[in-house]
Amino acid sequence: MIKALYPGSFDPVTMGHMDIIRRASSIFDLLYVGVAANSNKKPAFDAGERVDFLHAAVEGIENVQVISFDRLLVDVARELGTQVIVKGLRAVSDYEYELQMAHINYKLAPDIETVFLAASTRYSYLSSSLVKEVAGLGGCVKDLVPPVVHDDIVRQLSRPHR
Amino acid sequence: MIKALYPGSFDPVTMGHMDIIRRASSIFDLLYVGVAANSNKKPAFDAGERVDFLHAAVEGIENVQVISFDRLLVDVARELGTQVIVKGLRAVSDYEYELQMAHINYKLAPDIETVFLAASTRYSYLSSSLVKEVAGLGGCVKDLVPPVVHDDIVRQLSRPHR
Amino acid sequence: MIKALYPGSFDPVTMGHMDIIRRASSIFDLLYVGVAANSNKKPAFDAGERVDFLHAAVEGIENVQVISFDRLLVDVARELGTQVIVKGLRAVSDYEYELQMAHINYKLAPDIETVFLAASTRYSYLSSSLVKEVAGLGGCVKDLVPPVVHDDIVRQLSRPHR
Amino acid sequence: MIKALYPGSFDPVTMGHMDIIRRASSIFDLLYVGVAANSNKKPAFDAGERVDFLHAAVEGIENVQVISFDRLLVDVARELGTQVIVKGLRAVSDYEYELQMAHINYKLAPDIETVFLAASTRYSYLSSSLVKEVAGLGGCVKDLVPPVVHDDIVRQLSRPHR
Amino acid sequence: MIKALYPGSFDPVTMGHMDIIRRASSIFDLLYVGVAANSNKKPAFDAGERVDFLHAAVEGIENVQVISFDRLLVDVARELGTQVIVKGLRAVSDYEYELQMAHINYKLAPDIETVFLAASTRYSYLSSSLVKEVAGLGGCVKDLVPPVVHDDIVRQLSRPHR
Amino acid sequence: MIKALYPGSFDPVTMGHMDIIRRASSIFDLLYVGVAANSNKKPAFDAGERVDFLHAAVEGIENVQVISFDRLLVDVARELGTQVIVKGLRAVSDYEYELQMAHINYKLAPDIETVFLAASTRYSYLSSSLVKEVAGLGGCVKDLVPPVVHDDIVRQLSRPHR
Numbered sequence: 012m013i014k015a016l017y018p019g020s021f022d023p024v025t026m027g028h029m030d031i032i033r034r035a036s037s038i039f040d041l042l043y044v045g046v047a048a049n050s051n052k053k054p055a056f057d058a059g060e061r062v063d064f065l066h067a068a069v070e071g072i073e074n075v076q077v078i079s080f081d082r083l084l085v086d087v088a089r090e091l092g093t094q095v096i097v098k099g100l101r102a103v104s105d106y107e108y109e110l111q112m113a114h115i116n117y118k119l120a121p122d123i124e125t126v127f128l129a130a131s132t133r134y135s136y137l138s139s140s141l142v143k144e145v146a147g148l149g150g151c152v153k154d155l156v157p158p159v160v161h162d163d164i165v166r167q168l169s170r171p172h173r
Numbered sequence: 174m175i176k177a178l179y180p181g182s183f184d185p186v187t188m189g190h191m192d193i194i195r196r197a198s199s200i201f202d203l204l205y206v207g208v209a210a211n212s213n214k215k216p217a218f219d220a221g222e223r224v225d226f227l228h229a230a231v232e233g234i235e236n237v238q239v240i241s242f243d244r245l246l247v248d249v250a251r252e253l254g255t256q257v258i259v260k261g262l263r264a265v266s267d268y269e270y271e272l273q274m275a276h277i278n279y280k281l282a283p284d285i286e287t288v289f290l291a292a293s294t295r296y297s298y299l300s301s302s303l304v305k306e307v308a309g310l311g312g313c314v315k316d317l318v319p320p321v322v323h324d325d326i327v328r329q330l331s332r333p334h335r
Numbered sequence: 336m337i338k339a340l341y342p343g344s345f346d347p348v349t350m351g352h353m354d355i356i357r358r359a360s361s362i363f364d365l366l367y368v369g370v371a372a373n374s375n376k377k378p379a380f381d382a383g384e385r386v387d388f389l390h391a392a393v394e395g396i397e398n399v400q401v402i403s404f405d406r407l408l409v410d411v412a413r414e415l416g417t418q419v420i421v422k423g424l425r426a427v428s429d430y431e432y433e434l435q436m437a438h439i440n441y442k443l444a445p446d447i448e449t450v451f452l453a454a455s456t457r458y459s460y461l462s463s464s465l466v467k468e469v470a471g472l473g474g475c476v477k478d479l480v481p482p483v484v485h486d487d488i489v490r491q492l493s494r495p496h497r
Numbered sequence: 498m499i500k501a502l503y504p505g506s507f508d509p510v511t512m513g514h515m516d517i518i519r520r521a522s523s524i525f526d527l528l529y530v531g532v533a534a535n536s537n538k539k540p541a542f543d544a545g546e547r548v549d550f551l552h553a554a555v556e557g558i559e560n561v562q563v564i565s566f567d568r569l570l571v572d573v574a575r576e577l578g579t580q581v582i583v584k585g586l587r588a589v590s591d592y593e594y595e596l597q598m599a600h601i602n603y604k605l606a607p608d609i610e611t612v613f614l615a616a617s618t619r620y621s622y623l624s625s626s627l628v629k630e631v632a633g634l635g636g637c638v639k640d641l642v643p644p645v646v647h648d649d650i651v652r653q654l655s656r657p658h659r
Numbered sequence: 660m661i662k663a664l665y666p667g668s669f670d671p672v673t674m675g676h677m678d679i680i681r682r683a684s685s686i687f688d689l690l691y692v693g694v695a696a697n698s699n700k701k702p703a704f705d706a707g708e709r710v711d712f713l714h715a716a717v718e719g720i721e722n723v724q725v726i727s728f729d730r731l732l733v734d735v736a737r738e739l740g741t742q743v744i745v746k747g748l749r750a751v752s753d754y755e756y757e758l759q760m761a762h763i764n765y766k767l768a769p770d771i772e773t774v775f776l777a778a779s780t781r782y783s784y785l786s787s788s789l790v791k792e793v794a795g796l797g798g799c800v801k802d803l804v805p806p807v808v809h810d811d812i813v814r815q816l817s818r819p820h821r
Numbered sequence: 822m823i824k825a826l827y828p829g830s831f832d833p834v835t836m837g838h839m840d841i842i843r844r845a846s847s848i849f850d851l852l853y854v855g856v857a858a859n860s861n862k863k864p865a866f867d868a869g870e871r872v873d874f875l876h877a878a879v880e881g882i883e884n885v886q887v888i889s890f891d892r893l894l895v896d897v898a899r900e901l902g903t904q905v906i907v908k909g910l911r912a913v914s915d916y917e918y919e920l921q922m923a924h925i926n927y928k929l930a931p932d933i934e935t936v937f938l939a940a941s942t943r944y945s946y947l948s949s950s951l952v953k954e955v956a957g958l959g960g961c962v963k964d965l966v967p968p969v970v971h972d973d974i975v976r977q978l979s980r981p982h983r
Contacts (some may be wrong), residue, residue, distance in 0.1 A: 036258055094199075115789055119798055294781055453611065634731040
């Protein structure tokens with residue numbers, strides 16, 4: 012049984028994340044989606060909201076579990092017993108950052124492998140930042156985030172003074 | 174049981190390929206290493222030699238099987254029953270080409286996923302072309318190819334008129 | 336009246352080319368599609384075939400004309416009276432090559448501007464080479480080339496000994 | 498009549514921006530230069546100053562108008578009746594970001610096209626950030642910003658505590 | 660006698676920096692390591708600490724001197740009489756930024772040359788940010804920073820509220 | 822005394838090469854320009870012609886010597902007693918290839934360092950291939966190659982059947 016961990020900020024979850032979740036869950040026996048609770052950048056949504064959005068979005072995909080963490084990624088992976096870390100790749104700049112992360116994680120824990128999935132072409136331009144920027148200016152993000160959480164995301168991003 | 178296929182020219186197999194084979198075989202239950210027999214570029218070694226080198230190099234890794242093919246990659250994957258295609262990534266230019274291939278394969282066969290493994294830093298610069306170029310000029314390729322096939326590779330690459 | 340020239344090998348025309356043609360023809364008053372007759376690389380289709388495919392594919396788009404040329408691009412642009420050269424951009428490696436070409440053309444003819452259009456995401460992976468490779472191995476290229484020329488392209492690419 | 502919109506922060510305007518303005522205004526019938534008033538990053542110059550600098554710099558180019566905006570770019574383009582958004586491209590990292598923006602704008606408003614112009618080689622390294630960094634340390638930015646606004650820009654950037 | 664200057668934030672010094680220092684000091688007659696005291700980004704270590712770490716780390720390399728500076732880089736180079744600025748290159752994104760800096764420095768001082776050394780493959784993923792992130796989460800950075808300053812760096816990075 | 826070697830195909834020498842030669846010769850005490858006699862790609866000019874062009878072009882730069890070689894680069898460097906290999910960098914794709922070469926050379930001869938100089942912005946788009954393509958189509962290459970060899974280069978490139 013091969014278990015995998017898909018970590019990220021998910022601030023908020025996008026259809027690009029859902030594409031990776033769906034595909035990774037079809038490859039591996041069990042997929043943990045891990046929300047990095049305390050990232051350096053000030054998030055738009057707190058960790059609890061981000062986990063709730065994911066819970067709602069993955070409902071019905073049986074072999075997916077959502078967790079949150081605020082520790083070293085490889086320590087989390089070891090504790091969960093996941094041999095594999097899954098990352099999505101979009102642009103070249105993504106690739107370089109993710110490569111750096113994969114190398115340091117390999118150095119810290121050579122028994123855990125990072126595997127990359129390429130973002131589907133239709134989501135190749137999509138990021139959480141983009142969703143926040145477009146929704147913050149009143150643009151339509153209907154196809155960019157999971158339908159079940161769309162209204163909550165938009166409501167919060169269009170709050171004044173955020 | 175998750176079966177994966179690692180395709181390539183392997184002209185000839187390098188320590189970079191062996192690194193991917195070793196790591197992919199530790200993730201997946203069964204790993205096919207697939208030698209693309211008729212690639213466009215004129216190979217330095219014929220398909221039989223390339224398969225023989227790989228057979229020798231993977232001896233002792235239990236869940237690895239070497240095959241050769243001259244058809245559409247996704248057709249081979251389907252026939253073998255592999256849900257996963259494995260590719261190694263080194264530089265950014267690799268990444269773009271492999272992304273293009275992953276997208277066309279996804280279009281041709283959406284049920285087969287391509288996953289990428291990042292080359293270990295110590296092999297990040299290594300390619301079959303480099304081995305051929307260095308050995309052809311009389312340079313030492315001892316750490317660049319599997320020890321068991323080193324002498325055969327060097328002997329052939331230093332033949333005159335090749 | 337702004338006239339533009341969209342040059343390329345079109346060996347053969349793909350849906351990615353058609354996407355650029357359709358969008359460029361909606362921006363500019365008149366769009367010439369220019370087939371580079373004698374490129375260095377040995378083409379799979381001769382210049383006449385490539386022009387014929389384009390003629391069939393652009394039928395119905397009123398402000399598009401297909402020509403072929405075997406001279407310096409900026410000389411052709413000057414003779415046609417086009418102030419603008421149009422190029423499509425896909426991956427980063429494309430971008431670097433096209434930038435180099437734009438700079439040399441600007442040096443040779445500073446009165447002619449090169450403008451770039453980004454390939455639509457759904458065609459971001461598509462190239463003439465890919466079409467030739469997939470069709471040559473018997474794969475389906477139905478969505479990759481204009482329907483009106485699909486059968487002709489496939490028939491020729493699957494000819495033995497090509 | 499083809500109208501185009503060249504948006505940016507212009508914080509402050511550089512000779513690189515002027516190069517794009519000059520070239521885009523020679524292609525299109527009317528060019529709006531749009532100052533994004535409220536960008537996320539804290540600007541060094543407020544929107545009024547940035548617009549004033551541009552007004553001074555484009556004086557004498559007849560078909561250019563300077564505006565400022567604080568809404569979704571495609572909404573501004575629609576209201577102005579511009580079918581075309583113009584962006585300048587320098588390095589590869591620029592390219593990836595601009596591609597992402599072009600794709601989201603295409604999704605939000607498929608009737609508006611983004612066209613890219615490559616920065617002239619002599620300005621390929623130039624950015625507003627660089628101007629601010631060099632001038633802030635007392636370096637000479639004479640060739641980097643439009644002569645007519647040079648003194649004002651330098652005076653403000655060398656103010657203590659900025 | 661060829662003198663060179665290797666500038667950076669060194670926040671904190673890593674084994675990647677030491678690799679460049681060792682190699683540059685073997686090429687040039689005298690190597691200054693220059694700590695940029697006041698960079699825009701809020702550093703984790705103040706300039707005095709960063710200089711102290713470097714002093715300890717380069718002890719025993721005879722032709723290396725550590726300085727700190729808070730002025731335009733080319734002015735510092737001129738004052739020290741260094742004809743050469745040395746920069747290390749890792750990923751492609753590094754390369755583009757460093758190219759931009761090399762071009763502006765060439766414009767400001769054409770008599771001073773920037774030369775680049777490629778990071779050794781084993782340190783290709785290593786950065787000061789990574790050290791801070793990993794140590795801040797309690798991960799092991801033993802091979803990532805010079806042994807002589809390891810304990811001091813870790814002690815400070817694991818302080819709460821930093 | 823620091824000696825350096827600047828290797829290449831120089832098929833033919835361009836103003837971009839001359840820029841690197843001039844700048845490298847101002848840094849190092851002695852600069853060898855090394856013409857790779859037998860490269861894989863079929864050259865347009867034979868090794869003797871390429872050396873002759875360089876001899877003519879570097880006349881008057883005192884500390885530069887032109888040689889040709891057909892062996893492993895690091896063996897040549899060792900024999901000449903050069904501690905340093907100099908390479909010019911233009912685009913990102915250059916960078917990746919040159920990085921690969923620097924790493925293999927470091928592995929073969931860790932006592933020899935590769936240093937990179939960034940192409941000046943005005944030559945950033947220039948390559949020998951571009952010169953051949955433009956001149957072959959009758960375009961003007963006056964500013965692209967050293968004046969002293971311009972006529973010879975053009976005469977040969979415009980020969981029919983080349």
